[in-house]
Amino acid sequence: MAPSDTRHPHTRGYGMASARSRERLIERLAATGTFDPRVLEAMKAVPRHEFVDEAMASRAYDDSALPIGHGQTISQPTIVAEMTTLAIAGMEDTTVSDQVLEIGTGSGYQAAVLAELGASVVTMERVEPLYRLSRARLARLGYRRVEARLASQDVVGLPSRAPFKHIVVTAGADHFPTELFEQLADGGCMILPLAAEGGQRLYRIRRDGHTAVREVHDAVSFVPLIQS
Ligand code: SAH
Numbered sequence: 162m163a164p165s166d167t168r169h170p171h172t173r174g175y176g177m178a179s180a181r182s183r184e185r186l187i188e189r190l191a192a193t194g195t196f197d198p199r200v201l202e203a204m205k206a207v208p209r210h211e212f213v214d215e216a217m218a219s220r221a222y223d224d225s226a227l228p229i230g231h232g233q234t235i236s237q238p239t240i241v242a243e244m245t246t247l248a249i250a251g252m253e254d255t256t257v258s259d260q261v262l263e264i265g266t267g268s269g270y271q272a273a274v275l276a277e278l279g280a281s282v283v284t285m286e287r288v289e290p291l292y293r294l295s296r297a298r299l300a301r302l303g304y305r306r307v308e309a310r311l312a313s314q315d316v317v318g319l320p321s322r323a324p325f326k327h328i329v330v331t332a333g334a335d336h337f338p339t340e341l342f343e344q345l346a347d348g349g350c351m352i353l354p355l356a357a358e359g360g361q362r363l364y365r366i367r368r369d370g371h372t373a374v375r376e377v378h379d380a381v382s383f384v385p386l387i388q389s
Contacts, residue, residue, distance in 0.1 A: 179210050182222035186238060189224065196242040197249060203277035204242060209235075211302060212268040212295075231288045233384055235268040236331060240363075240381060245274055247352045247365050247378065248329050252280070262319060262344065264386065265331035266309055269295035275329070276306040283319060285312040287387055317388060318344045325349060333361045333383035340389070342366065342373055354383040 187205045190196055210221035212235055217227050226234040236244075252259045259280050263272050266286035272295075275282045286292040289311060296309035310319070317340050318328070324346035330338070330353035337355065345351055345368040354361045363378040 179208065179218070179222070183209065186222040186224060190238060190242050193239075195246070197246040199278060200242055200245045200249065200274070203245070203274050204238065206277045207270065207273045208302070209238070209270060211298065212270040212273070229268045229291065231291055233267050233288065233291060235270050236383070241271055241274060243363065243379065244271070244329060244331070244352050245278070247363070248275070248327055248350070249278060249280075250350075250365075252327065259327065260325060261327040261329060262322075262325040263329045263331065264312075264318060264341065266295045267291060267331065269299045269304075269307070269309065271329065271331050272307045272309070273299065273302065273304050276304045279306075280327070281306045281308075283308045283310065283322060283325075285310050285319060287312040287314070315389065317341055317386070320344055328352070330354070330386060331383065332386035333381070334386045334388060336388065337373070338386070338388060342368065353386075354381045 187201050191201050210218040213221050213227050213229065220227060224238050226237045229235050261275050261280045261282045263282055263284040266272060266284040272282045272284040284307060292309060292311045299307045299309055317338060323344035325344055326346045326349040328341055328345055328351040333354040335356045341351060347368055347370060349368050351366045353364055355364050361381050361383060363381050365376040367374040
């Protein structure tokens with residue numbers, strides 16, 4: 162694979178320095194030994210500094226969530242690595258396109274990481290200015306496998322395109338999102354932050370007929386998912 166800065170010819174200034182700090186961040190994530198190496202390769206290819214405001218670019222390779230406006234945040238790299246590792250565990254071969262529905266486009270970063278893995282992504286955002294910005298950004302960076310859509314104010318997800326084998330929710334649900342569960346294919350998986358006793362936790366939920374098989378993972382802290 163060619164270095165990301167030649168693959169993304171439109172990236173702003175900050176070129177070589179960002180490539181080095183990105184590599185260091187990925188090395189630190191790799192050192193934990195908990196993430197799928199394919200996910201780390203994908204994250205190495207995505208210029209995270211392009212997904213935040215220019216004033217924030219120098220902090221893009223800190224392992225922290227950053228504000229993206231409208232009270233929303235781009236997730237912490239560790240959490241992106243964890244969610245993506247959980248998401249691709251269910252994909253037989255990530256080099257062939259496997260469709261993923263993402264709820265909460267935000268900056269578009271998580272969608273770009275999934276696209277680097279070979280998935281085709283439908284990503285939904287409820288806040289219109291964020292939707293516009295991330296849609297333009299993903300197009301500028303050449304992420305043709307990502308379809309960014311403005312979410313309806315009344316429905317969570319995209320029932321007209323269901324069922325999806327994979328759903329990744331990057332906003333925290335305060336109750337089980339039945340409407341999204343119904344958009345999962347039988348045998349498919351949904352990764353989401355969900356309120357639990359003692360705080361929000363990351364869950365992987367597999368659909369087995371009408372049954373939701375739940376697996377609980379780490380404690381997380383996401384901005385709220387707007388549910389109906
Ligand atoms: N994945 C993003 C971070 C998401 S922040 C990234 O990589 O940058 C969570 C986003 O979910 C916010 O932008 C918020 O507006 C959006 N959101 C909340 N509820 C939603 C809903 N019901 N449908 C679509 N987007 C929603």
